Amino acid sequence: MTAATTLTGLQFAPVIPLWLLAALGLLGLLALLPAFLGRTPGRLWRLLLLALLIGWLSGPTLVRQQWRDLPDIALLILDHSGSTTIRDRQKVEDAAATKLVHEAAAIPGLELRTVTLPEQGSEGTQLFSSVGAALGDIPPDQLAGVMALSDGQIADLPGKPPFTAPFHLLLPAKGEETDRRLRLIDAPRYGVVGAQVTLRYEVEDLGPAPAGATAVVTIQRDGQPVAQSTVPVGQPQTLTVPVKREGPSVIVLRASPLTGEVSQINNQQIVTINGVRDRLHVLLISGQPDPGERAWRRLLKSDPAVDLVHFTILRPPEKDDLTPLDQLALIAFPERELFEQKINNFDLIILDRFQNQGILPSAYLANIAHYVRQGGALLLEAGPEFATAGSLAHSPLAEVLPAQPVGAAATDQGIGYPDTFQPQVQTHSGNGITIAPFRPALTDLGARDPVTADLPDAGPGKTPDWGRWYRLIDSTNVHGQVLMSGAGGKPLLILNHVAEGRVGLLLSDQIWLWARDHNGGGPQAELLRRLAHWLMKEPALDENRLSASIQGTTLHIDRRQLEAGPPPAVMVTDPAGHARRVTLETVGPGHATRDLPVTEPGLWTVSDGARTAYAASDTADPPEWRDLRATATKAGALIKASHGSAHFLEAEGTPGLRLVDAAATPGGPGWIGLRRNHAHVTTGIALTPLLPGWAALPLLLALALLAWRREGR
Numbered sequence: 001m002t003a004a005t006t007l008t009g010l011q012f013a014p015v016i017p018l019w020l021l022a023a024l025g026l027l028g029l030l031a032l033l034p035a036f037l038g039r040t041p042g043r044l045w046r047l048l049l050l051a052l053l054i055g056w057l058s059g060p061t062l063v064r065q066q067w068r069d070l071p072d073i074a075l076l077i078l079d080h081s082g083s084t085t086i087r088d089r090q091k092v093e094d095a096a097a098t099k100l101v102h103e104a105a106a107i108p109g110l111e112l113r114t115v116t117l118p119e120q121g122s123e124g125t126q127l128f129s130s131v132g133a134a135l136g137d138i139p140p141d142q143l144a145g146v147m148a149l150s151d152g153q154i155a156d157l158p159g160k161p162p163f164t165a166p167f168h169l170l171l172p173a174k175g176e177e178t179d180r181r182l183r184l185i186d187a188p189r190y191g192v193v194g195a196q197v198t199l200r201y202e203v204e205d206l207g208p209a210p211a212g213a214t215a216v217v218t219i220q221r222d223g224q225p226v227a228q229s230t231v232p233v234g235q236p237q238t239l240t241v242p243v244k245r246e247g248p249s250v251i252v253l254r255a256s257p258l259t260g261e262v263s264q265i266n267n268q269q270i271v272t273i274n275g276v277r278d279r280l281h282v283l284l285i286s287g288q289p290d291p292g293e294r295a296w297r298r299l300l301k302s303d304p305a306v307d308l309v310h311f312t313i314l315r316p317p318e319k320d321d322l323t324p325l326d327q328l329a330l331i332a333f334p335e336r337e338l339f340e341q342k343i344n345n346f347d348l349i350i351l352d353r354f355q356n357q358g359i360l361p362s363a364y365l366a367n368i369a370h371y372v373r374q375g376g377a378l379l380l381e382a383g384p385e386f387a388t389a390g391s392l393a394h395s396p397l398a399e400v401l402p403a404q405p406v407g408a409a410a411t412d413q414g415i416g417y418p419d420t421f422q423p424q425v426q427t428h429s430g431n432g433i434t435i436a437p438f439r440p441a442l443t444d445l446g447a448r449d450p451v452t453a454d455l456p457d458a459g460p461g462k463t464p465d466w467g468r469w470y471r472l473i474d475s476t477n478v479h480g481q482v483l484m485s486g487a488g489g490k491p492l493l494i495l496n497h498v499a500e501g502r503v504g505l506l507l508s509d510q511i512w513l514w515a516r517d518h519n520g521g522g523p524q525a526e527l528l529r530r531l532a533h534w535l536m537k538e539p540a541l542d543e544n545r546l547s548a549s550i551q552g553t554t555l556h557i558d559r560r561q562l563e564a565g566p567p568p569a570v571m572v573t574d575p576a577g578h579a580r581r582v583t584l585e586t587v588g589p590g591h592a593t594r595d596l597p598v599t600e601p602g603l604w605t606v607s608d609g610a611r612t613a614y615a616a617s618d619t620a621d622p623p624e625w626r627d628l629r630a631t632a633t634k635a636g637a638l639i640k641a642s643h644g645s646a647h648f649l650e651a652e653g654t655p656g657l658r659l660v661d662a663a664a665t666p667g668g669p670g671w672i673g674l675r676r677n678h679a680h681v682t683t684g685i686a687l688t689p690l691l692p693g694w695a696a697l698p699l700l701l702a703l704a705l706l707a708w709r710r711e712g713r
Contacts, residue, residue, distance in 0.1 A: 010690075013059035025054045041710050049703040052696070060690040070679040071111040072144035072659060075134055076100060078116045079150035081125045082624035084172070085600075086263045089630070092172035093149040096654040100147070103657050110144065110659060110674065117150075124155025124623035128162065135163060144659065144674035145644070151630040155623055157638060165675050166644040166666045173262075173630035174650040178207035180215065180258035181266040181626060185236055189271075191243035192278045199239040199271065203231060203255045207629050216256040222249055222614055223605065243275045247539035248549075250614040252603055265575075266625045270603055270616035279307045280536065283338065283346045286312040287354040287385060295512040296352055296381075299528050309338075309346075313359060339364035347536050348377040353509050355385035356395055366396040372501035373400065377535035382473045383509035387432035402480035402496035402505050405473055406432035434472040438487035439464065440522070446483035448562055448590025450541045451495065451530045455523045466522035469510040480505075481543065481562065495534065502535045546570070548606040548615035555596040555615060557606055559584055567592035568608055575602025601625055645672060 014021055028050040035043040078097050084090050097114065104112035115134050120126055131146060143165040152171055161167060183202050191197040203215045212232075219227040219239065231237050241251060254268040282300055286293040289312055300308045311333060339360065343349075349368060356365065372378050378400065385391065387405040398404070441464060446452040457464040472486040480496025486508065494505045514524035534541040545560045559567055567586060573579040584592035598604070606613045632639070632646035639646055645667035647655050652670065660666075660673040667673045 009063045011061050011063055011687075013061055015057055015059055021054065021057055024057070025050070028054070045703055045706045045710055049700065052691075052700055052703060056691045056693075056696040056700070062688040062690060064686040064688065065682055066686070067680045067682045069109060070139075070142055070677075070681055071109050072674065072677050072679070073111045073113060073138050073142045074104065074144045074657075074674050075131065075138065075146045076112055076114045077127055077130060077134075077146065077148040077150065078114060079125060079127065079148065080116055080118055082119045082601075083125070083151055083153055083628055086265065086628060087172075089151060089172040092649055093170075096149055096170060096172075096649050099654045100657065107657060107659060109676075110657070113138070119624070122623060125150065125153055126156050127154045128156045128158055132162065139679070140164065141677055141679045144677065145672070147672065151628075152632055152635055153624075153627055153629070154635060157635060161638055161642040163642070165642070166673065167635075167639055167642040168644045168667065168672050169632055169635055169639060169646045170655070171630045171632060171646065171648050172650065173648050175648050176207060176631055176633070177262045177629040178205065178209050178258060179261050179263065179266070179627060179629045180205050180209075180233075180255060181628075182217070182253055182255045182269050183626070184253075184269050184271065187269075187271045188273065190274050190276055191241075193243050193246055193275045195278075196240050196242050197273060199241060199251070199253075200236055201239065201253055201269065202236045203233050205233050205258055206627055207631065209258065213258075215258075218254045218256075220252040220254070223612060241273065243273065245539075246275045246277060246537060248272050248274050250603065250616055252616075262630070263628045265601065266628055268602065272616055277305070277347070277536075280305055280348070281307045281346045282309070282348045282350065282532070284308060284310040284350045284352060285354050286310070286352040287383075288313060290353060290383075290509065291512040291516075292381060292383075292509050293352055295515045295524065296350065296528070298515075299525055300532075303529075311338075313354070333359065335360055335364055339367050343367055343371050344374075344376075346371075346376070348379065348532060350379045350381070350532075351392065352381045353383040353385055354380075354392065355388065355390045356392055357390050362396050365392070369397050369400045372503060373499035375500035377502050377537075379504040379506070379531065379535055381506045381509055381511075384433055384471075384473070386473050386507075400498045400501075400503055402478065402494040402503055403475035403491060403507070404477040406476050432474045434474055434487050434490065435470060436472075436487045437468045437470055438472065439466055439468055440484050440486060440492055443482050443485050444564070444589075445481050445562060446493075448560075448564075449481060449483050449495075449543045450545075450560055451534045451543070452483045452493070452527070453589065453591070455527060464522075465520065467514055467517070467519035469508055469513060471508055471510055473507040475507055493531075495531075502537065504531055504535055506531075544611070546606065546608050546611040546613045548604065548613040550598055550604065550615045553598045555598050555604055555606075557582070557584065557594045557596070557613075559592045559608065561590050561592075563590075570594075570606050570608045572596065573605040573607075575600055575604065647672070 032043060032046055032050065035046060076097060078093060080090060084093065101112060101114065104110050113134065115130050117125065117127060117130050127148060127150060135143070140163070143163060145165045145168060146163065147168045147170060149170045149172070151173070152169060181204050183204055185200040185202060187199050188197045203217065205213055214230050214232055216228060216230050217237070218225065239253070249272070251271045251273060252268060257264050257267060284296055284300065293312060297308070297310060300306050313333070349371070368378065380392065380401065386393065391405055392398070393401060393404050442452055442458050447458065452458060455464070457466065469486065472490055472492065475491050478491055478494060480494045482491045482494050484493035486492040492507055494507070496503050511524050511528070513519070514522035530541060539545065543560060543562050547558045549556050557570060559570070561567060567584045569581050569583050571579050572582050582594055582596065584594045586592045602616070604615045606615070643666045655667070656671040658671050658673055659676045662675050665673060
């Protein structure tokens with residue numbers, strides 16, 4: 001910056017009011033008028049005397065201004081958004097930025113300010129938002145230009161330049177690039193289990209690419225190849241995907257690469273389809289009216305997603321009280337329709353204190369067992385009838401039950417409690433039935449199983465403060481997972497996998513006491529809800545489960561195991577195929593998690609050796625990855641309107657900097673023109689009187705003497 005002083009003007013500071021000064025001048029002229037009319041000698045000297053007097057009284061002053069130059073300020077935007085991470089773009093940009101900073105420092109009168117633009121998630125590259133914020137501190141008359149080290153994929157490109165200085169785009173590439181992308185047109189996030197969802201997608205070639213090209217599209221589902229087809233580029237395609245199970249399924253669509261394309265990152269799209277059940281069809285058969293039946297009915301009817309079919313056996317076949325048939329108002333039990341024709345329509349069958357007293361033929365009970373093995377769900381709530389000769393344990397259903405009763409030949413003693421239950425605190429065990437007050441507790445296995453692990457007040461080795469029950473059916477030949485125990489540590493709740501299906505056995509009919517808040521109550525509704533949903537194969541309740549999900553920029557790994565001991569390490573594979581071993585952190589019995597940063601988009605794979613989980617970003621088409629080309633085409637109109645330029649760094653190298661006048665060329669091969677503004681600031685003003693009093697008075701006196709002498713001749 002330089003300083004200078006210059007004569008900028010003349011100003012007047014009258015010593016008397018202007019009106020008085022004007023009046024004095026007018027009176028002087030009137031006084032001189034006779035002299036000029038009579039051609040009196042000395043008239044010109046008198047006129048000069050009047051002019052000098054008026055000039056002196058007007059206070060003429062010379063103005064001298066002192067000022068210094070202001071620097072021209074250039075703005076450098078360094079784009080570090082996601083798309084600059086491919087290839088060596090950031091390295092090229094950083095090297096160019098370093099060179100530009102050093103060169104700007106060597107140019108007198110030029111100041112360079114640098115702004116780094118970070119990754120901004122789903123908003124894309126908001127370059128001009130950063131420019132606008134930076135320009136708030138730069139006076140418009142000092143802005144020399146804006147330079148952007150970017151790939152040209154600018155999300156907030158304005159229609160016209162928001163500034164008057166030139167805009168220069170420096171691209172980390174050799175020239176205009178090509179790119180192939182697979183674009184999702186329509187991708188539903190949810191689908192009904194058993195139905196199909198339709199995806200629509202299109203393969204596009206961006207940049208200079210041949211017309212009429214085709215691409216090979218490969219479809220994967222949860223890591224397994226499903227289909228492969230050749231599709232024309234630029235034409236929408238349709239893909240039908242069956243929803244086979246409840247929970248998330250990761251669908252990957254991958255297009256073959258285009259020769260010479262900049263990157264294959266956006267050649268694939270990932271869709272997570274969550275399978276949901278439209279309606280849960282539940283069949284509830286109650287062997288006799290009891291409070292437990294009402295608890296089941298209230299629970300299932302309160303869920304709007306459940307279609308409940310409920311039958312209660314009010315009059316078993318062996319009951320004969322000589323009532324005339326025309327006076328009976330009971331509905332015949334439709335066993336053939338339920339257990340032969342429509343059995344596969346049900347997602348869950350619940351047998352509540354059901355005793356087979358000739359109600360169901362053996363063939364229908366065998367159908368239930370077959371239904372379970374083929375993937376169905378069965379829950380048996382056992383009361384005293386389970387320990388009698390008519391027990392379902394002595395039917396074809398026995399082969400799928402996870403336990404057998406101890407009492408095999410006893411008869412039903414009619415042990416039951418009315419609604420106004422007043423227990424007798426006694427202990428009795430006989431005929432395979434234990435009568436004693438006890439608090440249901442979790443076993444060590446139950447503390448690790450998701451069905452029971454997080455129930456209120458539950459914990460390993462801890463007796464929850466739940467209300468007491470008073471009856472337990474003794475069991476033997478137990479196989480499966482015993483999650484809850486009763487009096488004397490005897491099995492209370494047993495779950496088991498049978499071929500493709502699942503079975504649950506509750507060896508007491510007194511869970512309804514919790515619903516009545518007896519002795520403090522307990523988590524009856526939550527336990528039955530979890531139990532029913534585990535039987536219907538809800539993935540979140542699987543006892544041995546590995547899951548992965550991406551939330552924002554975090555990969556969340558969740559693992560459940562029934563085995564005691566620390567969780568095994570898992571292998572995490574990123575979208576580029578790089579695998580690393582990760583140790584999970586235990587957060588509870590049988591439960592371990594870990595959060596990892598997501599460093600790049602795509603499909604992440606997590607495996608513990610036995611199970612594999614997949615996770616993908618919730619955003620199907622992030623803006624940063626839609627077009628990966630380095631191109632000056634998008635910003636071309638703005639560059640032209642601002643009288644700027646575009647340079648490809650890998651072909652031309654980093655251009656030099658020059659300060660040029662506004663009318664000069666904005667740039668050329670190997671250099672960038674920045675506008676010289678000639679901006680300055682005034683530092684001081686000096687005022688010098690033209691007729692100071694010490695000079696004006698002698699002059700006036702001399703002129704008066706000259707006029708008098710001239711008149712005296």
